[in-house]
Amino acid sequence: MTEGNDRREQDLETIALPAPTVWPMVLAFGVTLLFAGLVTNALVSAVGLVLGLVAAVGWWQQVLPERQVERVPLRPVAERAKPIVPSPTTVDRLQPGEGSHRTRIPSEVPPLSAGIKGGILGGVVMAVVALAYGAIFQRSLWYPINLLAAVAMPALAHASLGELRAFNATAVAIGIVAHGLLSVLTGLLYAVILPMLPSRHLLWGGLVAPLLWTGGLWAVLGLINPVMNARVDWPWFVVSQIAFGLAAGYVVQKAQPVATAQTWPRGARPASKARAA
DSSP states (O other), X not given: OOHHHHHHHHHHHEEEEEOOOSHHHHHHHHHHHHHHTTTSOHHHHHHHHHHHHHHHHHHHHTTSSSOOEEXXXXXXXXXXXXXXXXXXXXXXOOOTTGGGOOSSSOSEEOOHHHHHHHHHHHHHHHHHHHHHHIIIIISOSHHHHHHHHTTTOHXXXXXXXXXXXXXXXXXXXXXXXXXXXXXHHHHHXXXXXXGGSOSOHHHIIIIIHHHHHHHHHHHHHHHHOHHHHHHSOHHHHHHHHHHHHHHHHHHHHXXXXXXXXXXXXXXXXXXXXXXXX
């Protein structure tokens, strides 16, 4: 039996797979050290660079001038999987909503315009609650506005109580723009997220979500700006956020839903049109 026949017989009984190599792991470790040195020490980056270059050369030699492979024996023919024989029977396809079948959740979503309207209404309601707090407890309508503007104007975070109660045109402009943008963006998030949650949208949007983001904001603000954190009346802040959530969630919940593409006839779906084109 010739050498060529032996090789052909070996090819029929084995399968060639890339040979195991450690170089990808070494390269990943080198790149990690290279970037870790940017925040630690230049020596760490130097070691990472050397490891990366050595690993690149070693990995390159795995495939050039000849690819290194490992031959893995195949199972005997009797133990291999049988060929798949196509079945002549057809499959009944369920339509969305038929027999409690849902191919994609949700099947209906509120329009994005509902999120914008909900964000605007929620922003107005939240502003009313915040201004009421300022008028009742701080004897100034400008206090909550100046405190909001302090996010973009760090000097206000360290201002005296009298300065926070005084009118500041720049702070009013920044506060109105920031409040409006955040309210609309949050309303859009409500329109996208609430349909994917279980029922009781007012519970999720009006109570759960405001409590979650208020808790996160309280924790973060306490670390990055303790002075401003101490000036926020958190119970009233929670009340204003819940007011926003209830108003925005109500608008989103009451909006006329729009059916998603999965409920359209097959020929009208975007994927079908793309395949036809």
